[in-house]
Amino acid sequence: MSIIEANNLTKYYGKARGIVDVSFNVEEGEIFGFIGPNGAGKSTTIRLFCSLIYPTSGEAKIFGKDAIKHGPEIRQDIGYLPSEVFYYEGMKVLELLKYSASFYKKDCTERIYELSDLMELDLKRRIDDLSYGNKKKVGIVQGLLHRPRLLLLDEPTSGLDPLMQKKFYKLIREENKRGVTVFLSSHILGVVQKMCSRVAIIKEGSIVDIQDVRTLQRDNYKKIHVVADEIDEKGFDVPGVIKLEKENGAVNFFYKGDINLITKLISEKKISDVTIEAPTLEEIFIHYYE
Amino acid sequence: MNIYKHEFKSYLKSVGIWSVSIFLIILIYLSAISSISADIQTLNEVLASFPEEFLIAFGMTDMDFSSILGMYGLAFLFCQICLAIQASNYGFSLVSIEERELTADFLLAKPIGRGKILTAKLLAAIASLTITNLVVWVSSFLVINMLNDGQPYETKSLILLLLSIVVFQMFFLAVGVLISLLMKRVRSVTPLSMALAFGMYVISAFGSMLGEDTIEVISPFKHFEPNFIIKNAAYDMPLALISVITILVAIPASYLLYSKRNIHTAV
Numbered sequence: 131m132s133i134i135e136a137n138n139l140t141k142y143y144g145k146a147r148g149i150v151d152v153s154f155n156v157e158e159g160e161i162f163g164f165i166g167p168n169g170a171g172k173s174t175t176i177r178l179f180c181s182l183i184y185p186t187s188g189e190a191k192i193f194g195k196d197a198i199k200h201g202p203e204i205r206q207d208i209g210y211l212p213s214e215v216f217y218y219e220g221m222k223v224l225e226l227l228k229y230s231a232s233f234y235k236k237d238c239t240e241r242i243y244e245l246s247d248l249m250e251l252d253l254k255r256r257i258d259d260l261s262y263g264n265k266k267k268v269g270i271v272q273g274l275l276h277r278p279r280l281l282l283l284d285e286p287t288s289g290l291d292p293l294m295q296k297k298f299y300k301l302i303r304e305e306n307k308r309g310v311t312v313f314l315s316s317h318i319l320g321v322v323q324k325m326c327s328r329v330a331i332i333k334e335g336s337i338v339d340i341q342d343v344r345t346l347q348r349d350n351y352k353k354i355h356v357v358a359d360e361i362d363e364k365g366f367d368v369p370g371v372i373k374l375e376k377e378n379g380a381v382n383f384f385y386k387g388d389i390n391l392i393t394k395l396i397s398e399k400k401i402s403d404v405t406i407e408a409p410t411l412e413e414i415f416i417h418y419y420e
Numbered sequence: 421m422n423i424y425k426h427e428f429k430s431y432l433k434s435v436g437i438w439s440v441s442i443f444l445i446i447l448i449y450l451s452a453i454s455s456i457s458a459d460i461q462t463l464n465e466v467l468a469s470f471p472e473e474f475l476i477a478f479g480m481t482d483m484d485f486s487s488i489l490g491m492y493g494l495a496f497l498f499c500q501i502c503l504a505i506q507a508s509n510y511g512f513s514l515v516s517i518e519e520r521e522l523t524a525d526f527l528l529a530k531p532i533g534r535g536k537i538l539t540a541k542l543l544a545a546i547a548s549l550t551i552t553n554l555v556v557w558v559s560s561f562l563v564i565n566m567l568n569d570g571q572p573y574e575t576k577s578l579i580l581l582l583l584s585i586v587v588f589q590m591f592f593l594a595v596g597v598l599i600s601l602l603m604k605r606v607r608s609v610t611p612l613s614m615a616l617a618f619g620m621y622v623i624s625a626f627g628s629m630l631g632e633d634t635i636e637v638i639s640p641f642k643h644f645e646p647n648f649i650i651k652n653a654a655y656d657m658p659l660a661l662i663s664v665i666t667i668l669v670a671i672p673a674s675y676l677l678y679s680k681r682n683i684h685t686a687v
Binding site: 184202203208210216 | 422426521523531682685
């Protein structure tokens with residue numbers, strides 16, 4: 131069963147575009163990446179899943195149920211971490227987490243302490259005394275304390291230091307191993323590359339591509355770097371080669387096609403070094419946004 | 421229940437401040453008026469020297485300073501202004517505070533429907549207003565009996581006057597919620613609640629002066645004019661019903677608007 135089904139979701143804010151005709155499915159147990167620049171419609175999509183906003187047309191189904199009609203029931207099993215976190219300023223961290231827990235049908239006390247311990251969150255402090263990073267930690271604990279089946283993470287690590295980011299992603303992986311489905315929106319490709327099995331790319335409100343991360347890297351361009359004392363880059367200008375450029379006695383290019391052809395071509399030249407590697411997602415996706 | 425508790429707690433401080441202020445208003449106004457009115461002759465001369473517009477504006481035209489209730493009517497009018505501001509404050513901020521302080525993302529992503537959230541919030545606001553209401557009852561009886569030297573007065577009028585508070589508060593609460601939901605974003609509550617409360621007061625006070633008889637029927641200050649209730653020991657029923665009907669329209673309309681509302685982000 132698909133955990134998330136977005137069917138032709140469209141959202142306009144008055145005349146301003148939110149998202150247009152967005153469709154995709156997220157399967158159970160997946161970590162699904164959602165990537166795009168700021169303002170592309172990532173948050174809009176997630177907010178539609180939580181029924182914080184309502185679609186202009188189209189529908190979203192979570193756990194096979196309509197996100198609006200069965201909203202409260204669905205949200206029992208959703209953990210949502212907004213990109214910008216704001217909580218009741220006068221409350222202490224523990225009070226807020228307990229208030230958050232009071233909405234769910236299970237006892238979450240133990241999990242609150244477990245998660246706060248892990249994220250090194252001081253439960254006794256007041257919300258308005260917390261730094262942005264610490265507020266984000268409150269958000270993380272708040273989103274996970276009820277052991278949700280689906281996690282909606284909107285730019286989850288902005289504001290967290292690298293050490294905490296690492297801990298956070300480890301935590302998310304563990305949750306995923308327990309069977310939790312994760313929807314991870316980010317504009318940082320490296321994160322998605324490390325975490326996700328599939329990724330959807332959104333640009334100006336529309337999905338431009340949905341790909342398996344591994345096939346994407348395997349069946350895609352290879353990044354080739356050739357070093358030689360005297361080399362003419364024009365020698366590599368064959369079909370399948372793009373972004374051919376020469377700098378400091380080295381030639382860089384991307385190649386897609388029969389790998390034997392290009393290795394043969396390289397072997398014909400007198401070179402001192404060669405590297406052939408899979409490109410990063412960043413390099414793969416960059417052409418979507420040019 | 422959890423939302424109700426959370427909300428109610430957040431009102432406590434404000435309820436305390438409003439209640440104390442209203443008690444002081446009743447105490448100070450009533451003792452001041454009653455000490456002046458000991459000499460009715462002088463008071464009438466003083467009043468006569470004021471321009472008529474001034475008297476109308478402050479609800480002092482039909483005043484009967486020979487009885488304690490006549491004097492109480494003026495104190496109650498100031499009470500009404502306070503109650504109107506308080507109820508409007510709660511009404512305008514009821515839902516909008518979550519959007520202004522951006523906590524709506526937290527609350528509305530919880531497994532609870534919008535209708536239940538609004539109900540819990542309304543009940544918490546009503547409970548808080550009721551505490552203030554009770555304080556008005558207690559302070560009124562206390563101060564009147566303190567100043568009246570055991571002389572009899574028309575209890576029925578007083579009770580009718582005090583009973584009107586519930587509807588009066590509900591009017592401003594409900595209208596406040598409705599207006600806040602009609603607005604795309606409520607940036608600041610105080611100017612709005614001041615405008616609503618004083619606006620209604622001015623419409624009632626100056627309506628007759630301007631010769632615009634029709635407009636004052638929208639104001640609860642007119643619907644529950646203290647002098648009328650005290651004099652007749654009855655409500656001006658058709659007018660009072662306008663308040664009731666407004667409430668009965670504004671609340672379901674608010675539920676409808678809230679259930680369809682889009683919650684915007686920080687930007």
